[in-house]
Amino acid sequence: MTVEHDGGPGAASGEAPARATRRRGAALEEAILRAAIEELDEVGYPSLTMDGVAARAGTAKNVIYRRWPSRAALCVAAYRRMLPAAPEDIPDTGDLRSDALAMLRRGNDRMSSPMGKILRELLADIQSDPERVREFREQLVRGNTGPWLTILARAAARGEAGPAALTPRVATVAVDLLRNEYAINGVATVPEDILAEIVDQVFLPLVRAHT
Structure with missing residues (x-):
């Protein structure tokens, strides 16, 4: 051989x-x-x-x-x-809103960093390559879903969320909206008030609707 x-x-x-x-x-x-x-x-x-x-x-x-x-x-x-070899510590403030904001701030820092710029450029370029898109999306979903499901599970244990909210779709909606701010609006970084709107107007109402 x-x-x-x-x-x-x-x-x-x-x-x-x-x-x-x-x-x-x-x-x-x-x-x-x-x-x-x-x-x-x-x-x-x-x-x-x-x-x-x-x-x-x-x-x-x-x-x-x-x-x-x-x-x-x-x-x-x-x-x-x-990407980091070891997972980052997952926020555990004892409050779902605070945990969600901490997660979004972390994601915002990452998306506005040089690595985030590379990610956005790659995603824009590979749209005509279905295999690359699938590969990249699977990577993003794996990286985002686990930590958000963890904070939802902790919230459920405290009575802030019901078991029906513990789904990948609910868990990743906030970070998906954050990513859209970069992809659609072309911002350099997402302001704090927009992060709060994502949590207060979309994520928490969606979680409560599944309680």
């Missing part, structure tokens, strides 16, 4: 690297993803090119295309690698 490898550092420039520097399998993939992350951080998604990633990774562009069929596919994989 042939094991795929690149030419090692210098391959993209046509140099003849030493055989010992050749990378294979996971090591090669990690080098490419790391290069893509660095390119996203330095030049942003709109300016990122496969040539730039190949040069930074010290490999050939066709090696990258054998793993990721497009720039968007590579950047979706790189973005997933940029």
Whole structure:
């Protein structure tokens, strides 16, 4: 069986690297993803090119295309690698409204950060690629649903919510509306009063309707 490898550092420039520097399998993939992350951080998604990633990774562009069929596919994989490995602490103030606001503020900070900008640019670019859209949405849903279900479960234990409210649809409505503020209104960050409106006018009434 042939094991795929690149030419090692210098391959993209046509140099003849030493055989010992050749990378294979996971090591090669990690080098490419790391290069893509660095390119996203330095030049942003709109300016990122496969040539730039190949040069930074010290490999050939066709090696990258054998793993990721497009720039968007590579950047979706790189973005997933940029996400925190460990889950953040879930707010536990003893009050559903306060917990929900804390969660939205955290999401707002993330969406207005450089990583949030990359996320928005990626989502805008991949709309014509159903597979990438599905992959990205599954990642977003997994990351958002668990913490919100946790704060709802705690609220139910305190009598602030009923068991019928513990559904992914109810749990993620607030963060979905937050994301829409960025996607539709193009804001740089969402003001505090809008976060409060999302919680007070939509999220809490929806939870109470399921109580």
